[in-house]
Amino acid sequence: MKHTLSVLLLNKPGALSRVTGLFSGRGFNIESLSVAETLDPKVSCLTLVTHGDESIIEQITKQLHKLIDVIKVTDISEGEFVEREMVLIQVKAEAHTRAEVLRVIDIFRGKVVDVSPTTYTVEMTGPESKIKAVIDILRPLGIKEIIRTGTIAMARAPKK
């Protein structure tokens, strides 16, 4: 099963490599990984998407926690959460397809951020499922290049 882990770790050289080394050394999967500084510049937040059964996720969580540079590990997919990923897609846009491409981008609430005589570069954000959907739709029209950020996620604030 897919799990989204949020890991707070010290913003130190080598800290990220301790995390990735743990995954490769113990044979755990990383589907995506995204990391940047938090409000406190001494701390980074890392969002990591992985999959495995309960016992594997439990091991991953414990092993991450054991790293001296790691402050906190939360499996945010255990509760309600919001997730977003951003993608940049350079898609072919020639005379006969330009209108169709624009229509698709519009439906997915994407934005054209760069234009050339034969291409559009599109920016889009959303949960992973939406990113996958737009890629599937645009693929027959001719995707030239694609860059994804990987998922970032946040637990929903309590409603009461």
Place this chain on the structure above:
Amino acid sequence: MKKMTGAQAIVKCLQEEGVNLIFGFPGGAVIDLYDELLDSDITHILVRHEQGAVHAADGYARATGGVGVALLTSGPGATNGVTGIATAYMDSIPLVVLTGQVPRALIGNDAFQEVDIVGITRPCTKHNYLVKDPADLVPVLREAFYLAASGRPGPVLIDLPKDVVASKVNFPEKKKIKMQTYQPNYEPHPGQVEKACRSMLKAKSPVLYVGGGVILSNANKELTELAQKLNIPVTMTLMGLGGFPGTDPLSLGMLGMHGTYAANMAVAKSDLLIAVGARFDDRVTGRLDAFAPHAKIIHIDIDPTSISKNVGVDIPIVADCKLALQAMNTWFDRLKDFDPKDFAARHQPWIERIDAWQQEHPLTYHEEGDIIKPQYVVEKLNELTGGDAIIATEVGQNQMWAAQFYKFNKPRHLLTSGGLGTMGYGLPAAIGAKLAYPNATVIDIAGDGSIQMNIQELATAKQWGAPVKIAILNNGYLGMVRQWQELFYNRRYSATVMEVTPDFVELAKAYGAVGLRAKTKDEVEPVIKEALATDNLVIMDFIVNREEGVYPMVPAGKATTEMLLV
């Protein structure tokens, strides 16, 4: 605050931690630190290979319970130490390893003797540091000692750029170390302790399964109290030997791949397995689904990642072994209507069943006339040292025979590479222990293959007055691999025949040591007696039965009840 050089600050930190012995090998990147050591009261033991330095520090740490310290230079000095570091990591041994590094300005330039040792040792240290800011030097050293010794212990490496060691630094006052990201839990959860104790009250066929954690947390007394109070038999892992007296009637000896028949049968038939400071290693469990299939499992371990890693646990207790066992003893002491005698009587049928297994297949071997059996040598060593020596081992058959036939009654008397299985560990580890306890008898039980992996440390032992006794069980083979080839590869002895082996008696002489040889059974005792009587470093070369095997043996991937017996 006083300004001093980085080298002075490092020496002062070592003194602050009570370090009076370190093991190392100099080089360009650590020359400032070596210069400072010359004027300090810290004894530096010059080894002959950096792997020896780390193993010696490790042997010192295992024997004393303190933190071992090794000092290596950059590049090859550091990489030579990696096997020693990984050995300590697998067995949770507290070490602080200081490595030199090229000056900061050269880092990343492929400078002479530069290597990214922090990168290399990330997966085999508890934590490691590259000190880039001289202001961090003192805090990092203090934190390293704290990390190495606390929680689940382990090796910590500090990489020291040459110019950081040469720069001027402050020496702030020492405060209690508090880390935001590291707070090991020592106290057991009272609710879990109660649950565990209640299940012990109900159990009909309980077994205590004891690992190295009992030794690391100095919990042998508490463990012995619990076992004897409740009349529960005890089996130990290789790392746990000495955690419970090997000659106690409740001791089943070692379990697992080369464990005793009684220990493996008892675990397989138990209804309650109480794991204390053990980690369900594959050499212990054999085929996982057949390990303790009927047992409820209690697991005490300070490291949460050890719990339910390989085997599902019913009652986990994340805590220091000593405190958890203490809490259990107290719980039983306070229990109304608990009469240990009644309780002992209830376990009597179970104890009798185990006794029958012990009699059916005791640890044994076949005598063959004059030929020296390696097990006989270990038995004689046990007898002639009164079971009181500190025993280091190499890895392979020699290690298993030492574990089976030497009866360890006290903790910290067996120094052996359990997790990593490092050949070449025994001699330098024995030297480390002998330097810690100059009056103790320290014996390295070795094979003719593994002794050659760090044989150069004979010179270290000689130079620093560490007259350890080396007992080579010489069979002219890499015996453990040969045994696997005999059993599972149709006796095709690929690369396990030691066609050329030095004359160990002459080799001993070349190093200024005493060399003794026994070729027949009746020569064994006189050789051991002579070795124990001399003050010098000794190699005893026992020419043993060439194709002797270690039994019982559980073939890899089989259930631990599927033992091959003698």
